[in-house]
Amino acid sequence: MSTRPGRTALSGLLGRLAEQLMIWVPLLLAAGHLVSFALWTLWVSFTPSTLIPMSGWVGLRNYTAVLASRNWQIAFNNLLLFGSVFVLLSLLIGLLLAILLDQRIRGENVLRSIFLYPLAVSFVVTGTVWSWLLNPGLGIEKLVHDLGWASFRFDWLIDRDMAIWTIVIAAVWQSSGFAMALFLAGLRSVDNELVKAAQIDGAGPFRLYARVILPTLWPITITVAVIQLQFAISTFDLVRALTNGGPGIATQLPALVVYDLMFQRSQLGRGAAAAVLMLLILLAVLLPYAVWQSIQRRRGGHA
Template sequence: MFKWLEKNIPKIVIAPSFFAILVFVYGFIAWTAWISFTKSRLMPKYDIVGFIQYDRLFDSPRWEVALNNLFIFGFLFILIAMILGLIIAIFLDQRIRIEGFLRTIYLYPMALSLIVTGTAWKWILNPGLGIENVFKNWGFENFTFDWLVNPDYAIYTVVIAGVWQASGFVMALFLAGLRSVDQEIIKAAKVDGVPTTKIYTAIIIPSMAPIFLSAFIVLAHLAIKSFDLVIALTGGGPGYATDLPATYMYTMAFSRGDLGQAASSAIIMMIVIFSVVVPYLYSELRNKNDQ
C-alpha cells in the first residue's frame, strides 16, 4: 500500500486539479452546450429540442449588432494595436537612452483593470466636458466629438480605449522579438551595406512571424472576451449599439433570465475563440514535443 502510494504520488498530486478542470471547464462547457439545445428560459430544462436557440439567436437584431461590433472592434483593435506596437517597438530599438523609463510608461495601462480604463476614457470622451470641450476652448467652436453617445460611432470609442490599453503590451512582445533576432545576421547585413530600413523590412520583421502570430492570438482572444471595457465605457449603449457577444450573453443570463440564449451565445463565442486558438495551440504543443 505504501509502496503503491509512493509510486503514484505524482498522479495523486495532480489528480485534484485534473478533476477540477474536468468538471469546472469541460463538464461546464458540456452543460452549457446541452442547455443551448433546450427551451430553457428562467430555469434550465433538459429536453433537447434542437437548434431553436441558435435560430432565435441569429434572428435577433441585437445579436446581429453584437456580432457586427465584434467584427469591427476585433479588426480595428487588432490592426491598430499591432501597427502601433510595432512602430513603437522599432523606434525603441534604436539604442534609446531612456528606454526602460519609456517602456514603463507605454506598458502601464496593461496593469489597470479594464473598468478603470473604461471609466477614464468615458470621462475623456465625455461630450460636453471632455476632449470636445478642450477643442472648443482652444477656439474650434464647431468642433464636435460625440462618438460616445452616437450609436453609429460608439463602438469606435471602445477601439480607442482598447488600443490604448493593449498596444503597449504588443510593443513589449515585438521588442522582445526584435531583440531575439540573431545579431550576427544583422551584422552580416550591415557589413554588406544593407541600409537600416531594409534590414528591418527584409530581415528582422520577416523573422518575427511567430511573434506576429502570438500577438494576433492574444489580441483576438482579448477582443472576443471583451466585456468589462464595454460595460464601463458605454454600458453597451447607446441602446445596444455597442453590444458585443460577451455583453449580450451577460444580459441574457443575468438581466433577461433567458438561459437558452445565454448558453447558445456563449457556445458561439467559444467556437469563435477556439477556431482562432486551437490551431495555434496545437502547433505550439506539437513543436514542443518535437524538441
Template sequence: MERWLPHLVLWPPLLISVLHVITFTTYTTWISFTPSTLIPEHDWIGLQNYWSVLNSRNWKIAYSNLVIYGACFVTLTTAMGLLLAILIDQRIRAENLFRAIFLYPMAVSFVVTGTVWAWLLNPGIGIQSLVRGMGFASFRFDWLVDQSMAIYTVVIAGAWQASGFAMALFLAGIRSVDADLYKAAQIDGAGAWRIYRRVVLPCIGPIFIAVLVILLQFTIKTFDLVRALTGGGPGIATQLPTLVVYDLMFQRGLLGRGAAAAVLLLLSLLLVLIPYFAYACWRKRREARHG
C-alpha cells in the same frame, strides 16, 4: 519527496481548473438545448435556441460590431505595439521607464479603462469640451454619442490598453534575433529600415502569430470595457456578443437562449485557437525533422 513535490504543486490545481472548465462548459451546452428560463429545465428542444439567437437583430448587430472591432483593434494594437518595440529597441535612455509607462495600462482593469475613456470622450466634459474651451468653438469629437462612430471609441480604448502588451512581446522577439544577422546586414550596407523589414520582421513571424491570436482572444471576450465605456449604446450601436449573452441570461432571464449564445461565442473562440494550436504542432514537428 523532492522529486514529486513540483508535480504535487502543479498538477492538482491544473486538473481542478480543467475539470471546472469542462464541467461547466458541458452543463452550459446542455442547457442551450433546453427551454430553460429563470430555472433550468431538462426538456429537449434541439437547436431552437440557436436559431432564435442567430436570427435575432441584436446578435446580427453584435457580430457585425465584433468583426469591425476585431479588425480595427487587432490592426491598430499590432501596429502600435510593433512601432513602440522598434523605437525602444534603439537603446534609448530611460528604456526601463518607457517600458513601464507603456505596459502600465495593461495593469489597469478594463472597467477603469472604460470609465476613464468615457470621461475623456464625453462631449460635455471631455476632449471636445476642453478644445472648445481653448477657443476652437467649431471643434467636434462626439464619437461616443454617434451611432456610426461609437464602436471606434471602443477600438481606441482597447488599443490604448493592449498596445503595451503587444510591445513587450515584439520587443522580446526583436531582442532574440541573432546579432550576427544584424552585423551581416550592416556589412552589406543595409540601413535601419531595411534591416527591420528584411531581417528582423521575418525572424519574428511566430511572435506576430502569437500576438494576433492573443489579441483575437481579447476581442472575442471583450465585455467589461464596452460595458463601462458605452454600455452597448448609443442604442445597440456598440453591442458585442458578450453583452448579448449577459442580456439574455441576467436581464431577460432566458437561460437556455443565453447559454446558446455563450456556446456560439465559445465556437468563435475555438475558430481562433484550433488553427493556432495546429500551426504550433506543425511547426514543432517541422523543427524536429530538420534538427
C-alpha cells in the same frame, strides 16, 4: 548510519510528490471546472430554460432564435469590425514602439514602463476613464470648447455610427504595450551576426528591419494576433464600462448579448446558446493556431 540514505531518499520522494501535487491538483480542478461548466452550458442551450434551468429538449430552437435576432447580428458585425481593426492597430503600434525602444535610446526603462502601464489597469478602469475623456460634456470636446474652439466636435461616444471606434481606441491603448513587450523580446533575440552581415552588405535601417529583422518575427506576430483576437471575442467589461452597448445597441458585442439574455431577459437557454456560439468563434481562432504550433514543433524536432 545505514538508515540515513533511506531517510534522504524518502524525504526526496515526498518533496517531489508534494511538488507534483501543488502543480497538478490546481490544474486538474481548473480543467474540471471549465469542462463541467462548458458541458452544462451546452446542455442548457438545448433546453427551454428561462429563469432557472429546465429539463426538456428544444433542439436548435435557441440557436436559430439567437442567430435571427437583431442584437446578435449587430454584435457579430461589431465583432468583425472591432476585432480586425483592434488587432491590426495593436500589432502596428506595438511593433513601432518596440522598434523605437530597440534603438537603445535614453530613458528606455522609463518609456517601457509608461507603455506597459495600461496593461496593469483593469478593463473596467480603462473603460470608465475613457468614458470620461470621450464624454462631450466632460472630456476632450469640453476642454477644446473652453479653450475657445466652439465649433470643435468629438462626440463619438453618443454617435451610433462612431461609437464602436471609441472601444477600438480604448482597447488599443490598453493592449499595445503587451504587443510591444513581445515584439521587443523578439527583436532582442535576433542573431547579431545576421544583423552585422546585413550591415556589411550595405543595408540601411529601413532595409535592415524590412528584409532581415521583421521576417524573423512572424511566429511572435501570429501569437500576438491570436491572443488579441481571443481578447476581442471575449470583450465584456471594457464595453460595459465605456458604452454599455450603446447608444441603443450600436456597440453590442457577443459577450453583452449573453449577459443580456441570461441576466436581464431571464432567457437562460438562449443565453447559453449565445455562449456556445461565442465558444465556437473562439475555437475557430484557437484550433488553427494549435495546429500551426504543432506543425512548427514537429519541424523544429526534425530540424
